[in-house]
Each structure stands twice: as structure tokens, then as C-alpha cells.
Amino acid sequence: MLKLVKLEWKKNNITKYTRCALITSLAMLLFILLTAKELEAQETVEMYGENMLIAGVDLFNNIAFIIFTCVMLSAFSVSPYQNKTIYLMFSYPIKRRKIMAAQILAVWSFNFLSLVLSKLFSYCVLLLTKTATAGSIPLGHYEFYLNILIGSAAIVSISFLSLFVGLRLKSSKAAIVTGVIIACFTQGNIGSYTLSHNLPFYCSLLLLSFAAVFLSVYSVETKDVL
Amino acid sequence: MAYLLQTNQLTKTIDGKDLVKDVNIHVEKGTIYGFLGPNGAGKTTVMKMITNLWKPTGGSVEIFGERLTPTSIDILKRMGNIIEFPIFYEHLSGLENLRIHCEYMGYYNPGSIEHTLEILSLTDAAAKPVKSYSLGMKQRLGIARAILCRPELLILDEPTNGLDPAGMKHLRDLFRKLCTEYGITIILSSHILSEVESIADTIGIIHRGTMKDEIAMKEIAEQNTEYIALTVGNTKKAAYVLAEKQNLHHFKIMDENNIRIYDSGITTQTLSKTLALNEVEIRAVSQKSESLEDYFLKLTEEAVK
Numbered sequence: 001m002l003k004l005v006k007l008e009w010k011k012n013n014i015t016k017y018t019r020c021a022l023i024t025s026l027a028m029l030l031f032i033l034l035t036a037k038e039l040e041a042q043e044t045v046e047m048y049g050e051n052m053l054i055a056g057v058d059l060f061n062n063i064a065f066i067i068f069t070c071v072m073l074s075a076f077s078v079s080p081y082q083n084k085t086i087y088l089m090f091s092y093p094i095k096r097r098k099i100m101a102a103q104i105l106a107v108w109s110f111n112f113l114s115l116v117l118s119k120l121f122s123y124c125v126l127l128l129t130k131t132a133t134a135g136s137i138p139l140g141h142y143e144f145y146l147n148i149l150i151g152s153a154a155i156v157s158i159s160f161l162s163l164f165v166g167l168r169l170k171s172s173k174a175a176i177v178t179g180v181i182i183a184c185f186t187q188g189n190i191g192s193y194t195l196s197h198n199l200p201f202y203c204s205l206l207l208l209s210f211a212a213v214f215l216s217v218y219s220v221e222t223k224d225v226l
Numbered sequence: 227m228a229y230l231l232q233t234n235q236l237t238k239t240i241d242g243k244d245l246v247k248d249v250n251i252h253v254e255k256g257t258i259y260g261f262l263g264p265n266g267a268g269k270t271t272v273m274k275m276i277t278n279l280w281k282p283t284g285g286s287v288e289i290f291g292e293r294l295t296p297t298s299i300d301i302l303k304r305m306g307n308i309i310e311f312p313i314f315y316e317h318l319s320g321l322e323n324l325r326i327h328c329e330y331m332g333y334y335n336p337g338s339i340e341h342t343l344e345i346l347s348l349t350d351a352a353a354k355p356v357k358s359y360s361l362g363m364k365q366r367l368g369i370a371r372a373i374l375c376r377p378e379l380l381i382l383d384e385p386t387n388g389l390d391p392a393g394m395k396h397l398r399d400l401f402r403k404l405c406t407e408y409g410i411t412i413i414l415s416s417h418i419l420s421e422v423e424s425i426a427d428t429i430g431i432i433h434r435g436t437m438k439d440e441i442a443m444k445e446i447a448e449q450n451t452e453y454i455a456l457t458v459g460n461t462k463k464a465a466y467v468l469a470e471k472q473n474l475h476h477f478k479i480m481d482e483n484n485i486r487i488y489d490s491g492i493t494t495q496t497l498s499k500t501l502a503l504n505e506v507e508i509r510a511v512s513q514k515s516e517s518l519e520d521y522f523l524k525l526t527e528e529a530v531k
Binding site: 007087088093222225 | 274277278297299300305307315330
């Protein structure tokens with residue numbers, strides 16, 4: 001499986017995506033730095049509570065990497081149906097499910113790692129530039145890292161809802177638009193109302209996402225490649 | 227006889243429409259099978275089912291003595307193919323595409339990629355990205371990929387598309403060599419009759435989704451009907467003269483100027499003399515034999531009628 005994942009990365013020019021992920025991460029960091037004062041302002045803390053800087057890091061990075069995951073999914077899993085390279089892939093002596101699983105794993109692992117590193121990088125820069133105080137970012141607590149790991153895994157996994165839409169409609173654009181909608185629902189807010197910390201909502205999306213992946217891969221073995 | 231590949235009543239229906247129906251193909255080991263048919267006849271559909279990309283609605287495919295099931299995987303290791311048109315990762319070079327192919331096929335043989343590129347005259351272009359290749363180069367690279375892992379069965383859908391005459395000849399020679407020297411069985415589809423005629427051992431003719439005939443080329447050669455092709459100014463008058471004066475009854479009026487005479491025992495000389503004496507304007511007379519083209523047209527025209 002690892003070999004298949006590596007081949008997926010090689011075929012899809014992973015260096016290009018690494019460069020893009022780095023640029024995205026830097027751009028998000030810039031946004032955070034620019035809005036840091038607002039996020040830590042007295043008014044904001046009074047209205048939304050403390051830890052707004054952490055929320056800001058989460059928000060910007062999550063939005064960016066939800067969309068990034070969907071873009072990669074469209075390139076790795078949906079585009080092969082559009083440019084017919086799937087004919088080639090499915091004529092290899094490898095189970096189709098395994099090929100699809102490798103594509104999914106290639107995207108998931110890359111984005112999970114990127115999101116975790118991007119968040120950690122943001123926190124480190126905020127501390128080094130003294131934009132945040134050591135107290136506001138608890139780098140010494142393992143729960144802090146656990147939160148980053150679980151949160152990133154959940155966000156990347158939820159993005160896989162777009163795989164189902166993209167494959168159903170055989171459209172990369174549909175997959176990316178779905179990503180934008182997921183980002184709006186999970187990270188957006190109306191006034192002070194937001195679903196970004198609603199656990200049942202996240203769990204439901206995760207279950208839906210697993211179902212979407214299952215449905216995308218389930219019947220691929222016996223289906224015609226159209 | 228045991229065949230390397232055979233299909234039994236192979237049928238594919240999509241949205242209630244039969245793309246192919248009850249197709250029976252029999253391919254002997256170490257031969258070249260020409261799959262002939264006009265555009266849209268169902269050649270690619272059959273090939274997609276043989277390579278397991280599409281699943282049959284009815285009937286079955288047997289390859290290497292095994293029945294192809296929707297989950298047959300190992301069989302694919304023994305096959306090389308080009309279906310519809312050669313597809314590549316365009317941003318990668320020809321060499322990288324072939325390397326990736328070997329990785330997926332689990333084929334490791336040092337020097338085989340370079341050797342294959344050399345056979346297909348692609349050594350110089352190997353490092354360039356495929357997106358910069360011409361259609362003919364892509365076609366050759368597709369064939370290089372198909373033969374790279376030394377398959378036992380090659381399935382090539384219109385393999386000479388986009389090639390110039392010299393390129394076509396080169397490939398024909400290559401296919402013949404692969405067949406005779408390496409014992410590779412080849413199925414190639416085409417709508418160009420001359421291409422199949424010059425290379426195939428057996429041909430299968432498909433038209434509007436049904437098999438019209440499957441015949442060895444040598445049988446066609448044996449069956450070749452000789453005839454006299456006659457071009458005249460007035461076919462009605464000529465036909466009257468042929469029947470009444472020359473007592474010929476086995477002839478066919480092809481159009482308003484052409485007649486084919488199948489009766490044996492009459493020479494072009496006698497014929498010209500008789501027609502001239504009866505004031506029938508003769509434009510051309512020649513002795514001919516039915517080619518694969520005639521055979522193909524006869525079958526497909528019969529189907530149209």
C-alpha cells in the first residue's frame with residue numbers, strides 16, 4: 001500500500017503540492033499576524049472569550065486545508081475519470097479498491113501532516129514574534145498537541161465528503177465547490193452562532209464522510225469504467 | 227480447439243441499447259487477429275470487456291483458459307493494451323511514464339525500458355514531457371508501454387491512428403515480429419481494411435454490434451472469387467448482350483456503368499469483341515479478384531439491406 005501511495009504522489013507531482021501547501025501555510029500565518037491584535041483586543045475577548053488567537057490559527061488553517069484537501073482529491077481521484085487515466089489504472093493487476101484506497105490515503109496523509117505542521121508552525125511564529133504570550137499557547141501540555149492531532153484528522157476526514165460528490169458528478173469543480181461549502185458550514189459563523197465547536201455536528205459529518213468514502217469505493221470493482 | 231481467448235455470446239447493453247450482441251470471437255495462440263468494423267460497430271466495447279474495464283451484460287470472456295470475472299486481476303498481468311487512445315500522465319516524461327507502468331505491473335527487468343524505447347524510435351524523446359509529443363509519438367509510446375512487460379496477449383485498439391505510412395509499416399513489421407519471434411498473440415482493431423489485410427492471420431468482422439463473420443485470411447484468399455470488371459456506357463444494353471449473345475447468367479450490375487461477370491470460361495478478349503460487335507460502348511475491361519475490401523463490403527452491405 002505504501003508503494004501505491006508513493007506512486008500516487010509521484011504521478012501527481014507531490015512537489016508541486018508541497019510548495020502550494022507551504023505557500024498556503026505562510027499566507028494563513030500572515031493573515032493571523034495581521035489580525036492578531038484584533039483577536040486579542042479587549043472587546044473580542046469580552047465578546048468571544050479568551051483563546052481567540054488559537055481559534056484564529058485553527059480557523060484560517062482549517063479553512064485553507066479543507067479546500068486544499070478537496071483540490072487534491074479532485075486531482076488524485078476525480079480527474080482520472082475525466083482525463084481517462086483511470087482506464088490505465090484499472091488495467092493494472094491491482095484491485096481497484098486498493099488503487100482508490102491508495103489515492104485516498106495519499107491525499108489524507110499529506111493534508112493531515114500539512115495541517116498539523118502548519119498549525120504548529122503558526123503557533124511557534126506567534127510565540128517567537130511575541131504576538132502571543134507563552135500562557136495563551138500551552139506548548140508544554142500534551143492535550144494541546146492531542147487537540148491539534150484530533151482536530152486536524154477530523155477536518156481532513158470531513159473534507160472527503162467532496163470525494164463522493166466529485167465522483168458522482170465526475171466533476172473536479174463540484175468537488176472543490178463542495179469543499180468551500182464544507183468550510184463555510186464547519187468554520188463559519190452567523191453573529192456569535194457557529195458550528196465549529198459543535199461536537200455532535202462534527203461527529204455526524206465524520207460519519208457522513210466515512211459513508212461517502214465507503215460508497216465511492218464499495219462498488220468500484222464491479223462497475224463499468226465510464 | 228483450445229483458444230487463447232474466446233468470447234461466448236458476449237453482449238453489452240447500456241440504457242436498453244445493445245452496443246454489442248452475441249459476439250463470438252476465437253483467437254488462437256501466437257496469431258494476429260484483426261478485428262474489423264466501421265466506426266461505431268462495437269470494436270472498442272468488445273475490447274473494453276476483454277480487458278475487464280466494462281463488465282458484460284451477457285455472455286462470457288475466456289482468456290488463458292480462465293473465465294473472466296468482474297474481479298479477475300491476475301489475468302491483467304499477462305496482457306498489454308491500448309484502448310481507444312493512448313493515455314499518459316502528460317506532465318511526466320515518456321521514460322517516467324514507462325517506469326511508473328513497470329512499478330504498477332510489478333515488472334523489473336533492467337534495460338527493458340531503454341530497449342523498448344529504442345524499438346519504437348523514441349530514445350531521443352524519452353526525457354521530454356509527454357505533453358510535447360505529437361499524436362504519432364504518443365501512439366508509439368502507447369505501444370511501447372503495451373509491449374514493455376512482455377505480455378502474452380496484446381490488445382490494440384486502432385494502434386496505427388495518427389501514424390504516417392512509414393510509421394504504419396514499421397509497426398506492422400514490429401507486430402509480425404512480436405508474434406513470430408516472441409509468440410505474442412495480438413488482437414488489433416481497425417476500420418482500415420488494408421492495414422488488417424496485410425498483417426492479420428484471422429479476421430473478425432463486426433457491424434452494428436453483431437459479428438458478421440470470422441475467417442482466416444488464407445480462407446479468404448482461397449475463396450477469392452475472380453471476376454471480370456466491365457465499365458460500359460449502357461449497362462442495360464450490355465446486360466442484354468451478355469445474356470442473349472454470350473449466354474452468360476452469372477453477372478452483377480454494380481451501378482449504372484459497372485458490371486461484374488463471375489462466369490468462368492470467358493476471356494476479356496471475347497467479351498470485348500462481342501460487346502463491340504453489338505455496339506456497346508466499352509470504357510474498361512479488366513480481370514480482378516475479390517479482395518478483403520469486397521468481402522467486408524459484401525458482409526456489411528448485406529447487413530444494411
